[in-house]
Amino acid sequence: MLALLLALGSSLAYGCADFLGGLGARTAHVLRTVMIAAPASLAVELLLWPVFGASFSAQTVLWGAASGVASAAAFALLYKTLAIGPMNVLSPVTALVSAVLPVGVGLAQGEHLGLSGLVGLPLALVAVVLVSAGHGAGTAGPSRTALLLAFGAGGVIALQLVFLHQAPSDSGVGPLIIGRAVSSAVTLAAAGLMYRRLGSEKPAYAMSATAGVLDSVANLLFLLAARSGDLAVVAVVTALYPAGTVLLARTVLAERIHRTQFVGLGTAAVAVSLLALT
Numbered sequence: 001m002l003a004l005l006l007a008l009g010s011s012l013a014y015g016c017a018d019f020l021g022g023l024g025a026r027t028a029h030v031l032r033t034v035m036i037a038a039p040a041s042l043a044v045e046l047l048l049w050p051v052f053g054a055s056f057s058a059q060t061v062l063w064g065a066a067s068g069v070a071s072a073a074a075f076a077l078l079y080k081t082l083a084i085g086p087m088n089v090l091s092p093v094t095a096l097v098s099a100v101l102p103v104g105v106g107l108a109q110g111e112h113l114g115l116s117g118l119v120g121l122p123l124a125l126v127a128v129v130l131v132s133a134g135h136g137a138g139t140a141g142p143s144r145t146a147l148l149l150a151f152g153a154g155g156v157i158a159l160q161l162v163f164l165h166q167a168p169s170d171s172g173v174g175p176l177i178i179g180r181a182v183s184s185a186v187t188l189a190a191a192g193l194m195y196r197r198l199g200s201e202k203p204a205y206a207m208s209a210t211a212g213v214l215d216s217v218a219n220l221l222f223l224l225a226a227r228s229g230d231l232a233v234v235a236v237v238t239a240l241y242p243a244g245t246v247l248l249a250r251t252v253l254a255e256r257i258h259r260t261q262f263v264g265l266g267t268a269a270v271a272v273s274l275l276a277l278t
Contacts, residue, residue, distance in 0.1 A: 002225075002228055002229070003225045003226075003228045003229025003230075003233070003234055004225075004229065004233070004234075004237060006221045006222075006224050006225035006228070006229075006234075007221070007222065007225040007229070007233070007234045007237035007238050008237060008240075009221045010218045010219075010221035010222040010225060010238045010241075011218075011237060011238045011239070011240045011241040011243070011244070012241070012244050013214045013215070013217045013218035013221060014214075014215070014218040014238065014241035014244070015241035015242065015243060015244020015247075015248070016214050016244050016248065017210075017211045017212075017213075017214035017215040017218060018078060018211075018241065018244075019244070019248040019252075020207050020208075020210055020211040020214070021033060021037060021075070021078065021207075021208065021211035021212075021215075022078070022081070023204070023207060023252070024037075024203060024204040024207040024208045024211060025080060027201060027202075027203065027204050028198075028199065028201040028202060028203040028204070029197070029198045029199050029201065030076055030080045031076065031187065031190060031191045031194065031198055032191070032198055032199075032201070032202075032203040032208075033203045033204070033208045033211075034072070034075040034076055034187050034208075035187055035188065035191050035203070036203055036205055036208035036209050036212065037075060037208045037209065037211045037212030037215065038071075038072070038075060038180065038183050038184040038187045038212060039184050039212070040208070040209040040210075040211075040212030040213055040216075041180050041184075041212035041213065041215050041216035041219075042177070042180040042181055042184050042216075044212075044213050044216040044217070045173055045176045045177050045180050045216050045219075045220070046177065048173050048176075048216075048220060049172075049173055049177065052172045052173045052220075053172035053173070054171065054172040054173050054174035054177060055168070055170065055171045055172060055174050056171075056174050056178070057168060057171065057174075059166075059167065059168055059171075060167050060168055060171040060174045060175050060178065061174075061178055063163050063164070063166045063167040063175055064163075064164075064167060064174060064175035064176070064177070064178030064179045064182070065178055065179065065182045066159075066163040066179075067159075067160045067163035067164045067167075067175060067178075067179040068178060068179035068180060068181065068182025068183040068186070069182060069183070069186060070156045070157075070159040070160035070163060071156075071160050071179055071180070071182075071183040072182070072183035072184075072186040072187050072190075073152075073156040074153060074156045074157045074160055075183065075187065075215075076187075076190075077149055077152050077153035077156060078094060078153040078157070080149055081094060081146060081149040081150045081153050093147065093150040093151065093154065094150045094151075094153045094154040094157065095154065095239040095240070095241060095242050096125065096154065096239065097150070097151055097153075097154025097155055097157075097158065098153075098154040098155075098157040098158045098161070098235075098239055099125060099158070099235050099236050099238075099239035100125075100158070101155070101158035101159070101162060102158055102161050102162055102165070102231055102232065102234075102235030103121070103231075103232045103235055103236060105162050105165075105231060106230055106231035106232030106233075106235065107232055109231070111230045111231065111232050113230070113232065113233070116274045117233065117274070119274055120270075120271045120274030121232065121233065121236055121271075123267060123270060123271040123274065124236040124237065124239075124240065124268065124271035125236060125239075126264075126267060126271075127240060127264050127267040127268035127271050130260055130263055130264025130267055158235075160179075161222060161226075161235060161238070162231075163175075163179075164176070164179070164219070164222070164223055164226070165223075165226045165231050169227050173220065173223075175223070176216070176219055176220060176223065179219075180216070218238075218241075222234065222238055225237075225238070236271075240268050243264075243268065
């Protein structure tokens with residue numbers, strides 16, 4: 001139950017972070033947004049060090065660095081994807097892709113699900129799609145480029161989560177600190193190489209920084225959840241984050257919530273209840 005609650009918190013934080021990051025990337029080049037978000041996220045994780053502790057063994061550094069490279073790619077691809085829009089279509093595509101690989105890794109490593117888990121797991125995947133499936137006649141469908149970006153973002157998010165899970169369980173927030181330091185360095189290096197192509201538009205500083213802070217909180221909650229529960233279950237529950245993105249898109253951008261999406265929210269509630277029994 002603790003792992004489930006932590007995963008739900010991670011899902012909510014990811015949904016809010018993705019909405020703010022995607023919205024911020026509409027005002028300036030995506031790298032300008034990530035240049036603010038990644039260091040803000042690192043600052044939060046450094047503040048968490050005295051609370052949760054951290055160790056930096058070779059394995060922690062290795063898996064943390066790998067997650068950092070994936071995180072840098074995830075930041076850029078995801079925010080670019082959501083900036084192109086529509087958020088309520090692309091967000092679940094990314095989430096579904098990001099859930100499949102961790103589920104496979106968890107099951108391959110010997111995790112076993114009871115009957116309720118075997119029903120709840122696929123039901124949660126269905127909920128991810130339903131929760132933001134409808135885009136209505138008044139909203140243009142996603143372009144091929146947007147869909148490719150969404151699949152790419154989902155893939156690197158999945159790798160980031162798997163790499164974090166592979167770090168030693170007694171390493172505290174060490175892998176998060178290493179990962180975010182690497183992602184910040186990669187982001188700043190990429191921005192330096194592409195400086196002339198970044199344009200003169202200023203990023204939404206507060207929005208971008210808040211997205212980074214929320215992403216850091218989401219990563220911490222996911223790591224704690226994965227250490228206290230099954231990766232397969234935690235990854236799927238975390239992948240329900242489009243619910244938060246869609247609700248914010250409805251509130252701020254006036255994107256409609258369709259009947260199918262309400263069904264998806266109800267399906268997610270049933271799926272989470274079943275997974276709680278696992």
